[in-house]
Amino acid sequence: MKVVKFGGSSIASATQFKKVHDIVLEDTDRHYVVPSAPGKRNKEDTKVTDLLILAYSHHNKDDFEEIYDRIKARYNGIITELGLDISLEEDFKEIKEEIKKQNSFDYTISRGEYLNGKVLANYLGFDFIDAADVIYIDKHGRYDEKKTDAALTKALSEHDYAVVPGFYGQLNDESGRIKAFSRGGSDVTGSIVAKCACADLYENWTDVSGFLIADPRIVKDPKPIATITYKELRELSYMGASVLHQNSIFPVRNEGIPILIKNTNSPEDAGTLIVESTCHKPDHVITGIAGKKDFMSIYVYKKHMSNEVGFIRKALSILEKYHISIEHIPSGIDSFNIVVEKKEIEESLYEILAHFKDELKPDKLTVQEDLALISTVGKNMSDKPGTSGKLFGALGKNNINIVMIAQGSDEINITVGVKKKDFTKTVQVIYDTFVGGNEE
Numbered sequence: 001m002k003v004v005k006f007g008g009s010s011i012a013s014a015t016q017f018k019k020v021h022d023i024v025l026e027d028t029d030r031h032y033v034v035p036s037a038p039g040k041r042n043k044e045d046t047k048v049t050d051l052l053i054l055a056y057s058h059h060n061k062d063d064f065e066e067i068y069d070r071i072k073a074r075y076n077g078i079i080t081e082l083g084l085d086i087s088l089e090e091d092f093k094e095i096k097e098e099i100k101k102q103n104s105f106d107y108t109i110s111r112g113e114y115l116n117g118k119v120l121a122n123y124l125g126f127d128f129i130d131a132a133d134v135i136y137i138d139k140h141g142r143y144d145e146k147k148t149d150a151a152l153t154k155a156l157s158e159h160d161y162a163v164v165p166g167f168y169g170q171l172n173d174e175s176g177r178i179k180a181f182s183r184g185g186s187d188v189t190g191s192i193v194a195k196c197a198c199a200d201l202y203e204n205w206t207d208v209s210g211f212l213i214a215d216p217r218i219v220k221d222p223k224p225i226a227t228i229t230y231k232e233l234r235e236l237s238y239m240g241a242s243v244l245h246q247n248s249i250f251p252v253r254n255e256g257i258p259i260l261i262k263n264t265n266s267p268e269d270a271g272t273l274i275v276e277s278t279c280h281k282p283d284h285v286i287t288g289i290a291g292k293k294d295f296m297s298i299y300v301y302k303k304h305m306s307n308e309v310g311f312i313r314k315a316l317s318i319l320e321k322y323h324i325s326i327e328h329i330p331s332g333i334d335s336f337n338i339v340v341e342k343k344e345i346e347e348s349l350y351e352i353l354a355h356f357k358d359e360l361k362p363d364k365l366t367v368q369e370d371l372a373l374i375s376t377v378g379k380n381m382s383d384k385p386g387t388s389g390k391l392f393g394a395l396g397k398n399n400i401n402i403v404m405i406a407q408g409s410d411e412i413n414i415t416v417g418v419k420k421k422d423f424t425k426t427v428q429v430i431y432d433t434f435v436g437g438n439e440e
C-alpha cells in the first residue's frame with residue numbers, strides 16, 4: 001500500500017492534474033493522496049499559497065478583489081478544463097469573508113490545499129478527508145502524535161481510497177481553529193498519513209527525478225542518487241541540499257517506511273529511494289556533496305591554553321549568551337577556531353569579540369570571513385581507507401587551500417572549509433574525483 005504526495009508544481013494546472021490522475025490510478029496500491037496547493041506553472045507565476053498570504057495582508061486595500069479573483073481563477077480554470085462537476089463558489093464566499101474578518105492567518109493559507117484536495121478527490125473519484133478533522137498541530141507547528149494517530153488511523157480505515165489535503169490540521173487546543181505547518185509542510189502531512197496508514201512506501205512526487213549527487217547549478221549534469229539512507233540525507237540537507245521538509249522524515253523513519261522521490265513530469269525515471277539502511281552497493285564511494293557559502297571563523301590563540309581548564313567552555317558560553325549556534329570547533333594545542341554561520345553572528349560580532357578579549361585574554365584573536373563549508377557524504381566512506389587522503393590530495397592538486405577539516409564521528413561525512421571564492425571549484429573537484437571521469 002502506498003501513500004502519494006504531490007508537490008505544488010506537480011499539481012499546478014489542469015495538464016498537471018491529468019498527469020497526477022494517470023499516476024494515481026495506474027496503481028491500485030496508491031490508496032491515499034496528499035496534494036499541495038497549486039504551485040507555479042512557470043517561473044513568473046505565483047503559488048496559490050503566496051496569493052493567499054497577499055490577499056490576507058491586502059484585505060482592506062484596493063487590489064484585494066483582483067488578488068482574490070486570481071486565486072479563484074486558478075481553481076476554476078482547472079475545474080473547467082477538466083470538465084468536473086464541482087463548484088467551489090460557496091467555499092470562495094466563506095474564505096473571502098474570513099479573510100476580511102482577519103480571523104486567522106493559518107486558516108487563510110491552508111485554503112490552497114483544502115480547495116485543491118476537494119477538486120482532486122472529485123477528479124479521482126476518491127473520498128475527501130479534511131485534514132482539520134484528523135491532524136492535530138500545537139501552537140509551535142509540531143503535530144500531536146497520539147491524538148493524530150487515533151483520529152487519522154480511524155478515518156483511513158473508513159475510507160479505502162481518499163485525498164487528505166497537505167499542510168494543515170487543527171490547533172491542538174479546544175478552539176477547533178486551523179493550524180498550518182511551516183512552509184513546505186505538505187511533505188509532513190504525507191509522512192503522517194503514510195505512518196497512520198502503515199504504508200509500505202511513501203511516494204513524494206515533485207518536479208525533479210530525485211536527488212542529485214551535487215548541485216546542478218555547479219556541476220554539469222550530475223548523476224542522480226538511486227538510494228540514500230536517512231542519515232546521509234540529514235547530513236546533506238543540513239548542508240543546504242534542498243530536499244524534503246525537515247520534519248517529514250521522522251514519522252515514516254520511525255516506522256521503517258521508505259520514501260521514494262519521483263518526478264511527476266517524468267514518471268519513468270527511477271527517482272531516489274530513502275531508506276533506513278541498505279546493502280545496495282552504490283556506484284561511488286560517496287553518496288552526495290553539499291555546501292553552504294556564508295560562514296565565518298573566529299580564531300583564538302593563547303600560549304599554554306592547553307593547561308587552562310575550561311578555556312573553550314568560557315568562549316562557548318559567551319556565544320551561548322548571544323544565542324549563536326556553532327557549526328564546528330577544530331582545535332590545536334593552544335588554539336581553536338569557532339565556525340559559525342555569518343548571518344547568525346554578524347550583528348553582534350564586535351560585542352562578542354570584545355567579550356572574548358576581556359574574558360579570555362587571548363594572545364591572538366582574528367576573524368576569517370567568507371568561509372565556505374563543503375560536506376562530502378557517504379556511508380561507504382567509513383570502510384574505505386584513503387577516502388580523505390584522496391579528497392585532500394585532489395584539492396591540493398587543484399590549488400585549493402583547505403582552511404578547516406572536520407570529520408563526523410560516524411565517518412559518513414567529511415567537511416572542508418575553504419575560502420568562499422573556491423566554493424564552486426571545490427564542489428566540482430570533489431565530484432570529478434569521486435564520481436566523474438577521474439575516479440580510480
Ligand code: ASP
Pocket residue numbers: 007008036037047049050112166167182183184185186187
Ligand atoms: N503550499 C504550502 C507552501 O507553499 C505547503 C506545501 O506546498 O507543502 O509552502
